[in-house]
Amino acid sequence: MAKVAFLGLGVMGYPMARHLKAKGHEVTVYNRTAAKADQWVSENGGRAARTPREAAEGQDFVFACVGNDDDLRQVTLGPDGAFHGLKPGTIFVDHTTASAEVARELSAAAKDKGAAFIDAPVSGGQAGAENGVLTVMCGGDADVYGKAEPVIMSFARACRLLGPSGAGQLTKMINQICIAGLVQALSEGVHFGKKAGLDMEAVLDVISKGAAGSWQMENRGKTMNEGKFEFGFAVDWMRKDLAICLAEARKNGASLPVTALVDQFYADVQKMGGRRWDTSSLFARLDR
Incomplete structure (x- = not known):
C-alpha cells in the first residue's frame, strides 16, 4: 500500500480517489x-490538504x-503547486486530458525535482470512474510506469504504456477523434431512419449485432433516438x-477534416x- x-475532486477525480482509499492506500485529497x-474525507476517511503543495508533501x-x-x-508549478512539495522518487500521475506539450514540460520539471511524471488520460467517463473500470493511456519511462501501474489499477480495467512522455495524451487525442466521427455517423443514421419511418429501436438492436456495432451505438443509440442528452460527457468538454x-x-501535419467539421x-x-448536454446531442442539431 502507498x-x-x-x-481535483470533480466528477472523475472524486470516485477515482475513493477507489484508491478502498484499495487500502493512505489518501490525502485536495x-x-x-x-x-x-x-470527501467525511465520506471516505483520509485527510484533506489546503494546498496542492501540502497534499504532495511526503x-x-x-x-x-x-x-x-x-x-x-x-x-503543479503555481506558488503553492504540488511540485514544490515533491520528495525525490515521488511519481506524479496526471489524468487530465491536456496537451502533449504540457506533459513533456511537466515531465522535465519533475525530473528536475528528482521525481517522475506519467501522463495518463482516461476514457470511460463518469460511469467508468464510479465503477472503477477506466481505460488509462500512459506516457513516460517504463520503469516509472511499472511502479505506478498497480496503483492506477485501483480504478482501471485497462492500463498501458504507449511511449515516452506525451504518448498518453496523443493516444487520448486519437480516442476523441474516433468518438467524434462515430457519434456524428450514429446521429445521421438515427436521423435518417426516423425520417424513413422505421422503428429505430428495432433497427439499432439489429445493426448493433453487425459490423456497424460500437460502444456508442450500444450505450447512446437508444437515448439519442429518445432525445435524451442529460448524462455522460458534456459538449463543452x-x-x-x-x-x-x-x-x-x-x-504534426495530420489532416483531420471530419474532426474539424464535427467540432x-x-x-x-x-x-x-x-453546452452541458451529452456528446450524443449531435443528433439534436439534425432533428430540430
Whole structure:
C-alpha cells in the first residue's frame, strides 16, 4: 500500500480517489473548493490538504485530474503547486486530458525535482470512474510506469504504456477523434431512419449485432433516438478536447477534416443551449 495524494475532486477525480482509499492506500485529497475535499474525507476517511503543495508533501504518488493545461500548470508549478512539495522518487500521475506539450514540460520539471511524471488520460467517463473500470493511456519511462501501474489499477480495467512522455495524451487525442466521427455517423443514421419511418429501436438492436456495432451505438443509440442528452460527457468538454486534437494536428501535419467539421457541429449544439448536454446531442442539431 502507498501514500498517495489526489488533486481535483470533480466528477472523475472524486470516485477515482475513493477507489484508491478502498484499495487500502493512505489518501490525502485536495480540491480548489475546500468544502468538496472536506466532504470527501467525511465520506471516505483520509485527510484533506489546503494546498496542492501540502497534499504532495511526503507522498509516494500524487494523482491529478483537473480541467486543462492552465489548471494543470497552476496545480503543479503555481506558488503553492504540488511540485514544490515533491520528495525525490515521488511519481506524479496526471489524468487530465491536456496537451502533449504540457506533459513533456511537466515531465522535465519533475525530473528536475528528482521525481517522475506519467501522463495518463482516461476514457470511460463518469460511469467508468464510479465503477472503477477506466481505460488509462500512459506516457513516460517504463520503469516509472511499472511502479505506478498497480496503483492506477485501483480504478482501471485497462492500463498501458504507449511511449515516452506525451504518448498518453496523443493516444487520448486519437480516442476523441474516433468518438467524434462515430457519434456524428450514429446521429445521421438515427436521423435518417426516423425520417424513413422505421422503428429505430428495432433497427439499432439489429445493426448493433453487425459490423456497424460500437460502444456508442450500444450505450447512446437508444437515448439519442429518445432525445435524451442529460448524462455522460458534456459538449463543452468535448470541444475542449477536440481543440487539443486540432492544435496538435496543425503541429504534426495530420489532416483531420471530419474532426474539424464535427467540432463545428458541436459549436452549433452549444448555440442551441446544449453546452452541458451529452456528446450524443449531435443528433439534436439534425432533428430540430
